[in-house]
Amino acid sequence: ALHLVPVADGSDMMGSLRNPAAFNNIIGFRPTQGRVPFDDAADLFFDQLGYEGPMGRSVRDTALLLSVQAGRDARAPLSLPGDGSEFRAPLARDFKGTRLGWLGNLGGYLAMEREVLPLCEKALGNFQALGCTVENAELGFSPERLWECWRSLRHWALANSLGKAYQDPAKREWLKPEACWEVENGLRLSAGDVFQAAASRSDWYRAINRLFERYDYLLLPSAQVFPFDKQTHWPTEIAGHSMDTYHRWMEVVVPGTLSGCPIANVQAGFNAQGLPMGVQIIGRHQADFAVLQLAHAYEQVSQWFARVPAPVLAGAR
Known part of the structure; x- marks a missing residue:
């Protein structure tokens, strides 16, 4: 976000390629299980919650890093076929008639800070501008x-x-x-x-x-709270609801993680205090490129990173 590096890699077990991306107004992508080979673990077969993936300031940069990371590797028995070259292809695509399911706060189940849902729901208009239809969906x-x-x-x-x-x-x-x-x-x-x-x-x-x-894609907020003070150990309460574990405040990423499906965080905008939020785009299993294409199209319409750069950078201009 501060232009210190063009792209960065990371891993995502409980949203670590999505939640931090949302908090920093950048793109984060959790690939399909097996898309990025990983053999640095004692167990190569059963422990399949966390995957490696890319982050970037643009979807194009993020896809280019994924093209380097992805590919079959014999050392990772569950890795998918391919060499990653498909992620270097043009991302532009027509999305007229694409069906999107908005899962929101899972029918009131998830506690969220007051501005999260309205901000994300306003961002849904960018998908509609692409010709997509957006419907409220149930889990x-x-x-x-x-x-x-x-x-x-x-x-x-x-x-x-x-x-x-x-x-x-x-x-x-x-x-x-x-x-x-x-x-x-x-x-x-x-x-x-x-x-x-x-x-x-x-x-x-x-x-x-x-x-x-x-639905062709599913949508969720990328976080339940906005970025918080670094001195806060973890949010113990959201909108009057106590969090019973240290990670309950991140529960919104769990459906995506457990699905094994590809997920992109795209920027949703900023609250009244200037703090960013993101939206998760979840696609069908192994439809990684299709998720990046929708994220790219959304990016072209919204232009959130270009319009609202990091305050430190804006002040330096």
């Missing part, structure tokens, strides 16, 4: 079940990745309380618990596929 799946599925799978994954450090008293003292909480909950899970969580995730994949029978 068609229990969000509570999604959250419990997420918690179990994340507990399990972090108990395994942080387990050795937790078991070493000298290293455990360097783990923050939230990390210890994840490990401790993970150690309480049975094999049956993990299987049931995986089954719930599979049922959610079936449910989102049914949504894609009606």
